Amino acid sequence: MSTPEIPNSPNASDSSSSPSPAKRPRQSRSGLTDTGVRKAAAKSDRSRAREFALQALYQHLVGRNEAEAIDSFTRDLAGFHKADSVHYDALLHGCIEQSAELDALIVPLLDRKLEEISPVERAVMWIGVYEMRNCLDVPWRVVLNECIELAKEFGGTDGHKYVNGILNGLAPNLRAAEVQSDKAGKVGKTNTD
Template identity: 75%
Template sequence: MSEIKSASAAKRPPRQPRTGLTSTGARKAGSKSDRSRAREFALQGLYQSLVGRNAVDDIDTFTRDLAGFNKADSVHFDALLQGCVAEGAQLDALIVPLLDRPLSEISPIEHAIMWIGAYELQHCMDVPWRVVLNECIELAKEFGGTDGHKYVNAVLNGLAPSLRATEIAADRSPTKKPRA
């Protein structure tokens, strides 16, 4: 009996770690924070809103029943989903001047990710601006098109100075003290 187990174990590939990066460069599920998971679920909900024109209450109910939602920050999810849908026109007004093509030509995934980034830059002051950009880039790597993360990065990097000017100025100013 032990020979059978040994033979079948030898044929299996080695177990892959649950943390780290996938082959596309995105973080694996075991490496994600509660807020990162909330952003993923919000992205799925915003996609349903943008593409399917589903009601936000229906999206909310559906999303909360998905596997893994219990590991997400539900308060942050609520803020992102409800806030982005409610302020979609204002978020688009912030994003459109930074686009090199009409908004209708932007993938709904990248559109939703840019909504999340713009919303967080505007309303979630507890999240540093660099974290907002990084999280949105990670979402675009995992769910967007091949180079969608580069486009999302460019747009949100262009938007951040107008929404977080003080934070960015403080972040970019030289803070090193000369040694005596």
């Protein structure tokens, strides 16, 4: 029995090489890169708005740049035209204007000083808390998932886990009825299955 040839493998172009065990090509999940991050083509206009808002908020946190200057710079970046600019505006300006309130909600759940939190994770948490408080058309689970994706793509190695823990801890206070409804729905499904 001969070894099946895999396209782009040494066996495919060189039949004289010694046979090696067939390797199955890695199956990718649709819309995700090999690191589990969503591919650009699979992102919604709101997801793109969150990415640009994250980059802008990072500039605010690290460079202490003013919102208007950050906004002008960010709108000139490649791909901005594919983002939901209204949502981006709400996130950028809303997070900066409400930064003290957002921090006040986040701080009680932290296991370290706020200054020790990465600016990326802090900005992602600002986006999550802002959306939970002000964007009631976005379900809390969507907010949570979007923020986890942002932290995976732009943050440190386990930053997404930290963001998940903080936002999950805040959700029952910020979206009490919605979280309660989700929990009741899960219990109902578990009991009937």
